Amino acid sequence: MRVLGVDPGLTRCGVGVVEGTPGAPLTLVHVGVIRSDADLPQAERLLKVEQGIEQVLNEFAPEAVAVERVFAQHNVSTVIGTAQAAGVAMVCAARRGLPVGLHTPSEAKAAITGSGRADKAQVTLMVTRLLRLATAPKPADAADALALAICHVWRGGAQARLAAAHRAAQARAGQTRGGRR
Amino acid sequence: MRVLGVDPGLTRCGVGVVEGTPGAPLTLVHVGVIRSDADLPQAERLLKVEQGIEQVLNEFAPEAVAVERVFAQHNVSTVIGTAQAAGVAMVCAARRGLPVGLHTPSEAKAAITGSGRADKAQVTLMVTRLLRLATAPKPADAADALALAICHVWRGGAQARLAAAHRAAQARAGQTRGGRR
Numbered sequence: 001m002r003v004l005g006v007d008p009g010l011t012r013c014g015v016g017v018v019e020g021t022p023g024a025p026l027t028l029v030h031v032g033v034i035r036s037d038a039d040l041p042q043a044e045r046l047l048k049v050e051q052g053i054e055q056v057l058n059e060f061a062p063e064a065v066a067v068e069r070v071f072a073q074h075n076v077s078t079v080i081g082t083a084q085a086a087g088v089a090m091v092c093a094a095r096r097g098l099p100v101g102l103h104t105p106s107e108a109k110a111a112i113t114g115s116g117r118a119d120k121a122q123v124t125l126m127v128t129r130l131l132r133l134a135t136a137p138k139p140a141d142a143a144d145a146l147a148l149a150i151c152h153v154w155r156g157g158a159q160a161r162l163a164a165a166h167r168a169a170q171a172r173a174g175q176t177r178g179g180r181r
Numbered sequence: 182m183r184v185l186g187v188d189p190g191l192t193r194c195g196v197g198v199v200e201g202t203p204g205a206p207l208t209l210v211h212v213g214v215i216r217s218d219a220d221l222p223q224a225e226r227l228l229k230v231e232q233g234i235e236q237v238l239n240e241f242a243p244e245a246v247a248v249e250r251v252f253a254q255h256n257v258s259t260v261i262g263t264a265q266a267a268g269v270a271m272v273c274a275a276r277r278g279l280p281v282g283l284h285t286p287s288e289a290k291a292a293i294t295g296s297g298r299a300d301k302a303q304v305t306l307m308v309t310r311l312l313r314l315a316t317a318p319k320p321a322d323a324a325d326a327l328a329l330a331i332c333h334v335w336r337g338g339a340q341a342r343l344a345a346a347h348r349a350a351q352a353r354a355g356q357t358r359g360g361r362r
Binding site for chain 2: 041042043044046047070077079080084093100
């Protein structure tokens with residue numbers, strides 16, 4: 001499963017593409033940051049985010065997109081821009097029919113470090129380790145995007161296994177009912 | 182000048198197109214509401230907003246887009262979705278090279294009623310009057326979108342006159358300096 005993780009923002013929007021399945025080693029496909037100048041009008045900045053996301057989708061063809069879930073309680077001065085950048089990434093995915101997963105920062109941290117309150121250094125360390133990189137991924141800003149992608153691979157896997165178990169259970173129940181007829 | 186006003190939202194996104202110039206009567210071109218089902222995933226809802234905005238832009242070809250400026254202090258339970266819908270409208274405009282104006286709800290209210298704290302009934306009444314409609318615009322939800330469009334026509338006009346006056350003053354100053362050479 002190839003997943004694009006997006007750490008949304010106007011000044012820096014982290015993008016990371018990871019390939020993997022739960023229980024197997026993960027591979028780094030791409031990591032980068034989409035930047036936009038603070039002097040540009042907000043609409044132009046959001047357009048730059050869209051163009052950057054489109055480029056990554058075109059080039060690396062992920063099967064799913066994981067975006068950070070933005071809360072109103074976030075840093076008040078930047079939350080609107082962050083939410084809008086996240087919305088743009090979500091629309092880019094939806095336009096292509098790609099499934100979108102929203103994960104909170106704590107969910108992503110907990111998935112890869114075991115703690116929802118891990119600091120930036122710990123997240124970067126685990127991203128480096130899990131992707132079997134010789135050095136920390138560069139740019140450093142994009143480690144959160146990779147963490148979101150890894151979180152999605154693992155949670156997606158767990159969700160897929162639950163769904164499969166549920167279908168299997170339903171099928172067994174169906175057979176039992178069938179046998180009683 | 183033809184302006185599309187967007188009152189952003191996920192459940193209901195108001196769109197209103199107005200034609201006019203400052204000091205001349207205004208004309209209603211189009212009014213509508215883009216709706217999306219609360220049961221849909223957020224990415225799908227934002228895609229519906231994008232499709233609705235694109236349809237209006239294609240059909241009515243406005244020269245500018247006025248979007249409500251969203252603040253983090255807005256209703257906390259809906260602010261993220263509202264900000265994202267606004268962001269999607271802004272990107273749709275920027276993609277076509279259309280100028281985007283952001284106006285706060287108070288600015289729009291003050292522009293058309295004289296008071297930034299006017300209530301919904303007052304805004305609807307003034308929109309109806311200014312657009313010379315026999316009855317209030319329907320759907321009622323879209324009155325705010327029309328108010329934003331009218332605000333933009335008027336503020337845009339004022340800004341354009343200021344810019345023209347500024348250019349004229351600079352030209353006069355240039356002539357004076359030239360005359361002294």
